[in-house]
Amino acid sequence: MSTSSESAIAVTGLRKSFGATKALDGLDLTVAKGEVHGFLGPNGSGKTTAIRVLLGLLRADGGEVRLLGGNPWRDADSLHARLAYVPGDVTLWPSITGGEVIDLLGRMRGGLNRRRRDELLDLFDLDPRKKARTYSKGNRQKVALVAALASDVELLLLDEPTSGLDPLMESVFQRCIHDVKSQGRTVLLSSHILAEIEALCDRVSIIRLGRTVESGTLGELRHLTRTSIAVETARPATGLESLSGVHDLVVDDHHARFDVDTAQLDIVVRELAPLGVRSMTSSPPTLEELFLRHYGDEEAGS
Amino acid sequence: MTGTLPLLRFLLRRERMSLPWWLLGVTLLVLVQSVQSQNLYGSPEALQKLRQTIGANNAVIAMSGPTGLLESIGGEVVFEIFAFASIVVALMSMFLIGRHTRADEESGRAELIRSARVGQHAPLAAALSLAGLADVAAGLLVFIVAAGTGLPIGGSVLFGAAIAAVGLVFASLTAAAAQVFENTRAVYGTVAMLLGAAFALRAAGDVGSGALSWASPLGWGQRTFPYSADRWWPVVLSLAFTTLLVATAVLLLARRDFGAGLVAPRPGRARASALLRNAYALVWRLQRGALVGWAAGLALLGVAYGSIGDSIEQYVRDNPEIAEFLPGGAADVLNAYLALTAGLSALLAAAYGVSSVLRIRAEESADRAEVVLATPTSRWTWLASQLSVSLTGTALTLIAFGLGEGLAYGMTVSDLGQVPRLIGVALVYLPAVWLIVSVTVLSVGWIPRPAAVVAWLVIAYCAVIALFADSFDLPDWSRRASPFVHTPNAPLDDVSAMPLIVLGVLAAAFAGAGYAGLRRRDIGY
Numbered sequence: 001m002s003t004s005s006e007s008a009i010a011v012t013g014l015r016k017s018f019g020a021t022k023a024l025d026g027l028d029l030t031v032a033k034g035e036v037h038g039f040l041g042p043n044g045s046g047k048t049t050a051i052r053v054l055l056g057l058l059r060a061d062g063g064e065v066r067l068l069g070g071n072p073w074r075d076a077d078s079l080h081a082r083l084a085y086v087p088g089d090v091t092l093w094p095s096i097t098g099g100e101v102i103d104l105l106g107r108m109r110g111g112l113n114r115r116r117r118d119e120l121l122d123l124f125d126l127d128p129r130k131k132a133r134t135y136s137k138g139n140r141q142k143v144a145l146v147a148a149l150a151s152d153v154e155l156l157l158l159d160e161p162t163s164g165l166d167p168l169m170e171s172v173f174q175r176c177i178h179d180v181k182s183q184g185r186t187v188l189l190s191s192h193i194l195a196e197i198e199a200l201c202d203r204v205s206i207i208r209l210g211r212t213v214e215s216g217t218l219g220e221l222r223h224l225t226r227t228s229i230a231v232e233t234a235r236p237a238t239g240l241e242s243l244s245g246v247h248d249l250v251v252d253d254h255h256a257r258f259d260v261d262t263a264q265l266d267i268v269v270r271e272l273a274p275l276g277v278r279s280m281t282s283s284p285p286t287l288e289e290l291f292l293r294h295y296g297d298e299e300a301g302s
Numbered sequence: 303m304t305g306t307l308p309l310l311r312f313l314l315r316r317e318r319m320s321l322p323w324w325l326l327g328v329t330l331l332v333l334v335q336s337v338q339s340q341n342l343y344g345s346p347e348a349l350q351k352l353r354q355t356i357g358a359n360n361a362v363i364a365m366s367g368p369t370g371l372l373e374s375i376g377g378e379v380v381f382e383i384f385a386f387a388s389i390v391v392a393l394m395s396m397f398l399i400g401r402h403t404r405a406d407e408e409s410g411r412a413e414l415i416r417s418a419r420v421g422q423h424a425p426l427a428a429a430l431s432l433a434g435l436a437d438v439a440a441g442l443l444v445f446i447v448a449a450g451t452g453l454p455i456g457g458s459v460l461f462g463a464a465i466a467a468v469g470l471v472f473a474s475l476t477a478a479a480a481q482v483f484e485n486t487r488a489v490y491g492t493v494a495m496l497l498g499a500a501f502a503l504r505a506a507g508d509v510g511s512g513a514l515s516w517a518s519p520l521g522w523g524q525r526t527f528p529y530s531a532d533r534w535w536p537v538v539l540s541l542a543f544t545t546l547l548v549a550t551a552v553l554l555l556a557r558r559d560f561g562a563g564l565v566a567p568r569p570g571r572a573r574a575s576a577l578l579r580n581a582y583a584l585v586w587r588l589q590r591g592a593l594v595g596w597a598a599g600l601a602l603l604g605v606a607y608g609s610i611g612d613s614i615e616q617y618v619r620d621n622p623e624i625a626e627f628l629p630g631g632a633a634d635v636l637n638a639y640l641a642l643t644a645g646l647s648a649l650l651a652a653a654y655g656v657s658s659v660l661r662i663r664a665e666e667s668a669d670r671a672e673v674v675l676a677t678p679t680s681r682w683t684w685l686a687s688q689l690s691v692s693l694t695g696t697a698l699t700l701i702a703f704g705l706g707e708g709l710a711y712g713m714t715v716s717d718l719g720q721v722p723r724l725i726g727v728a729l730v731y732l733p734a735v736w737l738i739v740s741v742t743v744l745s746v747g748w749i750p751r752p753a754a755v756v757a758w759l760v761i762a763y764c765a766v767i768a769l770f771a772d773s774f775d776l777p778d779w780s781r782r783a784s785p786f787v788h789t790p791n792a793p794l795d796d797v798s799a800m801p802l803i804v805l806g807v808l809a810a811a812f813a814g815a816g817y818a819g820l821r822r823r824d825i826g827y
Contacts, residue, residue, distance in 0.1 A: 018827065055676050057825040077680040085676035091669045093588055096570075103574035104584060108677035129569035133408075133485065144673070157676075 007066070008033045008155050008186040009054065014063035016049055016210075023049040025210040027063070031188055031203075033154075036181050038201035039190040046210040047190040048088055051159050054188075055085060068155060081110055084148035088159035088190070090140040092132035098143040099128025105147040117150040123172050138164035149176050156180065156187045162196060174199055226259040228283040229268075234276025243268055254278075305420035309428035313402055314435075321436060324394040328387050328465070329443045335383040336451040342623065343378055352378070355617060361609030361710065364505035367524045368512065376453040376529030380461055384524050385501065388468040391440050395433045395473035396493045402429040404480040404489050407561055416560065426477060426555055430548065433473035441466025457529035460537070464523040467540035471519040472497065474547035481554035484563035519543070581679045581687040589658060593695045596654040597702040600647055604706025607643040608724070611711040614639045634794060640707070640727065641794040645786060647703040648731035649765055651696045655739040656757045658692040662746050663753055666826050681821055689743065689813065696735045704728035723793070730792040733805035734785035738764065740812035747819025750827075 009031035016024040024046045031037040041047050052058045054067050056076030065072055070079050092101055099121075106112025121128055124142045132140065141164045148156055162170045177200050180187060191197055197204060204221060206214040214221060226247065231237065237256040241249055245264025250257045260268045272280075343349045353372045356362050363369060371381035403426055406412040412425055445462030449455050475496060479489045500518040507515030508524075515521030522536040558564055577583055610617070618635045662685070665671040675684060704725035712720035741760055745753035767776065767784040781787045785805055790797045 052672070052826070055672070057672055057675060058827075059822075059824060076675075077678050080676060081678040083676075085673075087669060087672060089669065090673075092673075093584075093670060095591075096587070097572070099572040100570070100574040100578060104578050105673070105677060107574075107579040108581070108674070108679055110678065127569075128572045131567070131570055134567070 006033065007031060008068055009037075009188060010064070010066040011050070011054075012064045014050065014053060014065060015061045016046075016053060016058060017061055023210055024053070026212075027207065027210060028212040028215070029205050030215070031186060033186050034181075034184045035202040036177060036187040036189060036200050038197035038204040039188055039207065040192065040194070040197055040204055041190075041207035042192055045207050047207060048159055049210075050207070051085075051157055051188070051190065054157060055080075082153055083155040083157060084109060084151045084153045085157045086141070086144040086148050086159060086161045088161075088163065090137075090144045092135070092140055092143060094133035095131060097129055097131055098126060098135060098139070101132060101143050102128065102147040102150070105144075106151055109151045109153065111152070112147070112150045113152060117146060120146040120149055120176070123176070124169060136164070138166065138169070141165060142169070145173065145176075149180065154185055156185065158187065159190045160192070161189070162191070162193065170196065226261055227265055228257075228259050229280065230257045230282075231255070231272060231280045232278045233272070234278060237275055240268075240271070243271060303421045303423055303427055305418070305424045306427045306431070309415070309420065309424055310431050313428055313432045316402075317398065317432065317436075321394075321398070324390065325436070325440055325443055328390050328394075328440050329447055331383055331387045331390065332379070332444050333447045333451065336379045336448055336453060339379045339382060340375055340452065343375060349375060349378065355613060359610065359613055360509045361606070361714075362613075363508050365606055365609075366508075367504070368508045368515065370527060371524065371530070373527075373530040374457075376448070376457045376461075377527065379448070379453065380524065380528055384461075384465070385504070385520055387444065388465055388520055388523055389497065389501070391437060391465055391469035392472035392497050393494075394440070395437060395469045396476045396490065396497075398433040398436055399429050399473050399476035400480060400486055400489050400493075402432065403477065404483070405486040408484075408486055413560070423552065423555065426551065430473065430477055433476075434470065437466045437469030437473060440469060454529060457532060460526050460528040460532055460534065463534075463537050464526045464528065464540075467537045467544075468519050468523045470544045471540050471547070474544045474551065477551040478547050478554065481551055481558060482564045484561075484565070484567050488565075488567070581674055581683050582690060584674070585661075585687045585691050589661065589691045589695070592658070593654075593691065593698065596650075596695070597699050600650060600699045601702040601706035603647065603650070604643075604703040604708070604724075605710040608707035608710030608712075608720075609714065611636065611639065611707070612714040637794045640711075640724065641791045643707065644703075644724075644727050644731060644792065645768055647700065647707075647728060648735055648786060648789075649761070649768060651699045651703070651731070652735045652738040652764065653761050654699050655692050655696040655735055656742050656761055658695055659688065659739055659742040659746060660754050660757060662688050663750060666750070669826060672826055675825060681825075682817065685743075685817055685820055689739075692739050693736060696739060697729070697732055700728040700732055700735070701725050727792045730797055730802070731786070731789055733802045733809065734789045736809040737785040737805050737812070740809040740816065743816035744812045744819070745816075747816035747823070750823065 007030050009029060011027055011029040014024050014027040014029075015022070027046065027050055029039070029050065039047055039050075049058065053060050053065060054072050056072040056074075056079070059073055068079055068082055072079060092098075096104075102117060102121075103112070106117070124146060126139060126142045126146065130139075132143070135143065141161060145158075145161055148158070162173050165173060174196070177187060177189070187200075189197070189200060198218065201218070203217050204215070205212050232255050234254070236253055237251050240246055240251065240256060240258065243264070245261035246268060247259045247261075248257075343352050349372065353369065356372065357369050365385070367381045367384055369381075371377040371384075403412075406415070406425070415425060416422075441462035441464075443462075444465045445458045448458035448461050453461075472493065476489065476493050479492050483489045483492065500520045503514045503518040504521040504524065507513060507518070507521055512525075515525060519540060522540050526533050526536045554564060578587060615635050618639075662671075665674075671684070675681065704727060705721060707728075708721035708724035709718075711724065712718045738757075738760055742753065742757040745756045749756065764784045764786055767781055768786055770776070771781050771787075788801045788805060790801065
């Protein structure tokens with residue numbers, strides 16, 4: 001376990017309830033300085049609550065929370081000078097223009113880079129002269145993103161920042177995050193879009209029902225996953241069902257489709273060879289499947 | 303037009319909670335006025351005296367209507383209440399149309415409806431039918447109340463019809479404006495401005511030759527002269543104008559895209575001005591409009607009250623019943639009157655203060671607070687910025703009232719020294735107003751969810767105590783719970799500093815305790 005002087009965020013055993021509802025029930029989250037950390041979970045799993053605790057907006061019921069070496073509840077004001085936050089559902093003041101909001105938030109955070117601001121407005125194709133009431137959800141999100149990305153801060157807390165952006169803007173966003181990363185800044189990126197996490201993140205924490213269920217690099221997590229294989233064989237594909245590590249097997253005479261635990265891949269391939277492989281496709285494990293497994297389990301269990 | 307009827311049923315359902323209150327408001331206005339006027343001026347001699355007093359007072363004519371109405375007691379009721387009742391009906395019509403045309407289009411709700419089997423004109427037709435029904439209902443209620451309180455039937459029918467006609471004019475005007483402007487605020491702003499202009503034209507016309515009154519839908523309504531001349535043709539004029547406006551709205555609707563207007567909204571600033579740099583600047587920017595509105599409203603109220611200050615002594619001598627409502631009785635009539643009006647303005651200033659503090663909750667529940675509080679802005683600064691508006695704002699609204707009353711009264715008695723005097727009088731009530739503001743802060747800090755209800759109950763309680771404690775013989779302890787009871791009745795009573803200091807210290811303590819609560823609790827829940 002890394003100490004708080006090395007980590008941007010160090011959370012252990014965080015609990016938070018609203019009345020009878022347990023929003024967070026023993027959350028662990030460690031984000032090292034300079035990394036882009038994916039915070040993955042479905043809606044209602046507690047991602048937003050966790051970020052609000054990190055911002056000192058909500059008081060933790062229990063557990064340890066350290067943010068940039070400080071206590072987010074007690075030292076909120078001084079810590080906030082070093083971070084920028086983009087909420088999941090950005091609401092703005094209807095009578096104020098996007099450009100004004102960007103400048104205001106930047107000044108409140110202690111100044112923003114004007115050149116960078118204008119570049120970002122260009123990149124995101126955002127008209128800063130419109131009143132916030134006329135912006136769509138995506139445009140309100142762009143306002144908050146430009147304000148955050150143009151500030152000179154150590155840590156970015158982004159709560160599902162692309163949920164309102166179209167694919168083109170999402171790729172712009174990904175480039176911006178790469179830039180931020182190359183400057184050595186830290187990003188906590190909550191999302192339920194797996195492609196985005198795969199494209200951007202060094203490490204991932206998966207949260208379910210307010211608890212961390214998986215945490216590690218993408219490589220580490222792939223060990224826990226399965227490879228999908230579709231194979232056409234010369235002889236009827238028999239005997240596969242007895243192999244350990246093979247799941248969801250569908251055999252149709254000379255064709256077989258199944259998932260295999262990545263650790264068992266080697267043994268299974270050897271068993272296939274004697275059958276005379278005519279064609280074979282294998283899909284690498286994606287976070288998608290990892291994700292489905294975690295929440296699929298949950299659905300099965302509940 | 304396909305789908306108009308089901309839509310109308312749906313709109314009636316959406317309005318079932320708010321529309322009854324508007325109608326009740328109009329009904330009560332006319333009911334109270336009719337009963338009061340018949341009590342005060344029921345005899346021909348009393349009415350004759352009133353004609354003499356009011357005939358010489360342009361301020362009253364400007365606030366009410368043409369003196370020609372004062373020929374009969376029914377006309378007197380129309381004189382006093384028509385302008386106000388028709389403003390209520392006009393606003394009701396404006397909101398009914400605005401909410402169900404442009405506001406629905408702006409929010410995207412109308413898109414969902416239009417995608418169903420609903421014709422292009424159906425939403426507008428349904429909204430106009432809704433407003434039409436509401437206006438007719440208002441007219442009917444006015445007729446029932448007027449006739450029910452003993453006024454002649456024929457005149458009462460015309461009275462009700464004239465009120466409904468004003469509503470129809472403003473409903474159709476809003477329908478046309480909703481086609482022109484892209485956002486609802488611009489629609490309401492324009493219609494409200496035209497309503498103000500209609501009132502001003504009628505006021506100027508009634509004081510002068512009467513010509514200008516014919517340029518105002520309110521003037522048309524009053525110049526039906528119910529209960530005396532009983533003219534119906536101005537009502538026909540209103541209906542013709544309504545038809546013209548509806549036709550315009552339909553034409554404009556056919557010439558624009560869904561969601562668009564004929565006037566594109568002006569682009570705003572691309573960069574914030576150097577002033578917009580912290581939480582204070584933001585809050586002042588957000589609340590300046592409301593503050594200017596409240597201050598202007600209170601200044602106008604001050605002008606209205608001040609303008610009749612001079613005739614009040616004369617008036618009370620003619621109508622001793624009124625003296626019973628004034629603290630201090632008939633002995634010091636003028637000061638008692640000024641104290642009563644200052645107390646009322648203090649209640650309104652407190653209501654403004656409460657609405658301003660409750661913006662804290664609005665910002666919180668709309669998740670805009672977290673955007674600010676995620677910057678280095680501390681909760682203390684955030685609260686202090688909100689309170690800087692509420693505290694300064696309540697003082698400014700009281701000053702505006704004192705200024706208006708002082709100017710109007712000072713001009714009638716040729717003594718502009720009344721301006722600083724009456725501003726000072728109004729400010730005597732400031733500590734009590736601040737106490738109510740700080741009670742709101744306390745509730746927002748510790749019981750955020752019911753805070754709005756609690757704060758408005760406090761206002762309602764103080765209003766009940768101020769208005770009815772004497773007439774209903776309420777027990778002493780119940781009075782003492784209102785901070786206004788501890789405020790010297792300036793300018794009737796001598797002002798002593800002690801109660802004001804105590805109120806101020808209590809206000810500071812409550813606000814501090816409110817901050818302690820806000821510091822401890824979760825934001826946004």
